[in-house]
Amino acid sequence: MTMIFGVPLAAFTGQLMLGLINGAFYALLSLGLAVIFGLLKIVNFAHGAMYMLGAFATLLGMQYLGINYWVSLILVPLVVGGFGMLIERFILRRISHLDHLYGLLLTFGLALIFEGTLVNFFGVSGLRYPTPELLQGGYNLGFMFLPIYRGWVLLAALVVCLGTWFIIERTRLGAYLRAGTENSALMQAFGVNVPLLITLTYGFGVALAAFAGVLAAPLYPVSPTMGSSLLIVVFAVVVIGGMGSILGSILTGLAMGLIEGLTKVYYPEAANTVIFLVMILVLMLRPAGLFGKEA
Amino acid sequence: MATTETARIPSAAMQRQRRANMRRNMFYLALIVIGLVAPFLAYPVFLMKILCFALFACSFNLLLGYAGLLSFGHAAFLATGGYVTGYLLSSYPGITPEVGILIGTLAGVALGAVFGLLAIRRQGIYFAMVTLALAQLMFFFFIQAPFTGGEDGLHGVARGHFLGFISLNDNLSMYYFVFAVFLIGFAIIQRTVHSPFGQVLKAIRENEPRAVSLGYNVDAYKLLAFVISAGLAGLAGSTKTLVFQLASLTDAHWHMSGEVILMTLLGGVGTLLGPIMGAGIVVSLQHLLAQSPLGNWVNVILGLLFVVCVLSFRSGIVGELAKSYRKNFK
Numbered sequence: 001m002t003m004i005f006g007v008p009l010a011a012f013t014g015q016l017m018l019g020l021i022n023g024a025f026y027a028l029l030s031l032g033l034a035v036i037f038g039l040l041k042i043v044n045f046a047h048g049a050m051y052m053l054g055a056f057a058t059l060l061g062m063q064y065l066g067i068n069y070w071v072s073l074i075l076v077p078l079v080v081g082g083f084g085m086l087i088e089r090f091i092l093r094r095i096s097h098l099d100h101l102y103g104l105l106l107t108f109g110l111a112l113i114f115e116g117t118l119v120n121f122f123g124v125s126g127l128r129y130p131t132p133e134l135l136q137g138g139y140n141l142g143f144m145f146l147p148i149y150r151g152w153v154l155l156a157a158l159v160v161c162l163g164t165w166f167i168i169e170r171t172r173l174g175a176y177l178r179a180g181t182e183n184s185a186l187m188q189a190f191g192v193n194v195p196l197l198i199t200l201t202y203g204f205g206v207a208l209a210a211f212a213g214v215l216a217a218p219l220y221p222v223s224p225t226m227g228s229s230l231l232i233v234v235f236a237v238v239v240i241g242g243m244g245s246i247l248g249s250i251l252t253g254l255a256m257g258l259i260e261g262l263t264k265v266y267y268p269e270a271a272n273t274v275i276f277l278v279m280i281l282v283l284m285l286r287p288a289g290l291f292g293k294e295a
Numbered sequence: 296m297a298t299t300e301t302a303r304i305p306s307a308a309m310q311r312q313r314r315a316n317m318r319r320n321m322f323y324l325a326l327i328v329i330g331l332v333a334p335f336l337a338y339p340v341f342l343m344k345i346l347c348f349a350l351f352a353c354s355f356n357l358l359l360g361y362a363g364l365l366s367f368g369h370a371a372f373l374a375t376g377g378y379v380t381g382y383l384l385s386s387y388p389g390i391t392p393e394v395g396i397l398i399g400t401l402a403g404v405a406l407g408a409v410f411g412l413l414a415i416r417r418q419g420i421y422f423a424m425v426t427l428a429l430a431q432l433m434f435f436f437f438i439q440a441p442f443t444g445g446e447d448g449l450h451g452v453a454r455g456h457f458l459g460f461i462s463l464n465d466n467l468s469m470y471y472f473v474f475a476v477f478l479i480g481f482a483i484i485q486r487t488v489h490s491p492f493g494q495v496l497k498a499i500r501e502n503e504p505r506a507v508s509l510g511y512n513v514d515a516y517k518l519l520a521f522v523i524s525a526g527l528a529g530l531a532g533s534t535k536t537l538v539f540q541l542a543s544l545t546d547a548h549w550h551m552s553g554e555v556i557l558m559t560l561l562g563g564v565g566t567l568l569g570p571i572m573g574a575g576i577v578v579s580l581q582h583l584l585a586q587s588p589l590g591n592w593v594n595v596i597l598g599l600l601f602v603v604c605v606l607s608f609r610s611g612i613v614g615e616l617a618k619s620y621r622k623n624f625k
Binding site for chain 1: 365367413414416417419420421423424425427428429431432435436439549553556560591592593594595597598599600601602604605606609
């Protein structure tokens with residue numbers, strides 16, 4: 001059997017693949033955080049809860065309404081995104097004139113509410129969602145075994161990430177978004193409906209998190225606390241990459257997933273913490289973050 | 296002779312100031328008297344829990360209320376103080392409780408220095424995220440470290456004898472010990488806030504670039520505030536471990552960092568007494584809810600409180616009271 005630094009090749013590539021998939025989730029979530037932060041200037045602490053709601057909506061949709069995976073993939077981000085827009089319109093907007101730290105605190109409270117409510121109904125142990133039939137099984141690529149669903153998650157996450165990059169950097173709507181990030185008061189003076197744009201942006205960021213939740217449902221146990229622990233890691237990823245650049249968020253997310261996967265191979269004890277350690281290193285060497293502009 | 300003359304006929308402003316000081320001292324004195332008789336009116340362990348969390352919240356408030364720094368990782372200092380004291384007291388029976396608490400506090404100071412050095416490199420939102428991530432790192436460390444008892448935590452920590460001869464096993468003597476610790480901690484915060492150092496902190500909070508342009512080494516001030524706050528949080532954690540004879544992962548979890556924010560916010564950010572009141576309310580609420588049919592909804596209710604506080608009650612209870620007092624009586 002081929003060995004890489006004392007580890008069987010198949011185990012090595014397998015862990016790397018797992019890491020890359022985690023990285024895809026980091027990328028999707030930190031991208032959503034960055035999009036929301038750009039225009040609203042708040043860090044959405046409810047982002048993990050929205051990811052969790054996405055996974056639960058998928059699960060419950062199948063159990064009670066018979067909605068299959070493929071429909072969920074479209075429908076759940078729309079529904080949860082719409083829910084996010086309501087939150088923005090009726091709650092977050094009321095504090096938009098205040099210090100941005102209040103936004104963090106408010107969304108933290110929302111996260112506690114969503115998480116606590118679902119814990120009451122479903123407990124903290126995870127529920128299982130079956131892998132859709134079309135994506136069951138896997139290929140033996142010779143150097144590794146690739147479960148089809150994992151390959152699909154990676155592909156779907158990358159397509160959505162790059163699609164988001166395209167919308168923001170290459171379309172008129174994205175141009176509005178970027179202009180609003182620079183100076184929303186001036187934009188409003190030019191006749192753009194900025195409040196609507198803000199609502200849509202928050203909804204879009206939340207929809208990205210919900211999309212990640214749908215992808216995660218067959219992969220990880222679906223539990224009310226699945227979002228919060230993930231979100232703290234994503235915060236570290238965001239500190240490492242900075243929230244200024246879309247591509248930066250995507251790249252940092254994937255890279256951190258890979259580093260985590262590598263750590264799992266060579267020093268499993270540190271797999272939980274390696275991203276935080278990278279964050280410390282980045283803070284010492286490049287305080288503004290890898291892609292950050294301001295300190 | 297001239298100096299005694301002016302002392303004998305003080306100006307009106309000085310008189311007003313002196314009267315205000317007198318009122319404040321009387322107020323503090325009344326609170327201390329209440330603290331002294333309280334264990335005869337309520338269950339001492341419950342009161343000790345409130346005092347520990349009040350000290351924790353006061354330490355957090357020093358940072359948010361007076362330096363404008365939102366730490367989302369204060370649980371790490373509480374847990375570090377608790378674990379260090381718990382480990383020392385259960386592994387080395389010769390150590391007296393006050394030494395155990397002192398070392399636990401110093402551990403909080405040391406960790407605060409490390410966290411502070413890293414976190415003050417970023418501002419605002421990022422500062423909160425960095426402290427949260429560092430605290431999560433400590434959480435994983437406490438799960439794996441050999442001296443914390445992992446998921447089980449440390450149980451049966453001996454309270455021991457204060458100064459070697461006053462037994463703390465009796466809840467009443469333990470209460471007065473905790474009360475003394477709390478008063479020391481509160482006095483440190485009170486002095487810090489009203490010192491020139493505290494004034495500079497407020498200047499930094501109001502306008503950081505201005506403080507820099509006035510020649511203050513802003514980072515050094517922030518770091519010192521962070522270290523003092525972390526040390527006092529460690530003190531709270533150490534004392535709490537002694538009271539409950541227990542150090543567990545609950546103290547290190549990010550929920551705890553959130554709870555201390557809620558206590559401070561509810562009572563009043565940037566007021567000296569607010570965090571104490573907030574801690575009292577949150578601890579009492581948890582206590583009451585745990586016995587009611589709503590026991591499972593504690594987190595939801597805390598979350599609702601958060602939302603309500605941020606939306607319509609940002610000055611907190613003490614802050615709002617002070618506002619209405621100023622409006623009606625001055």
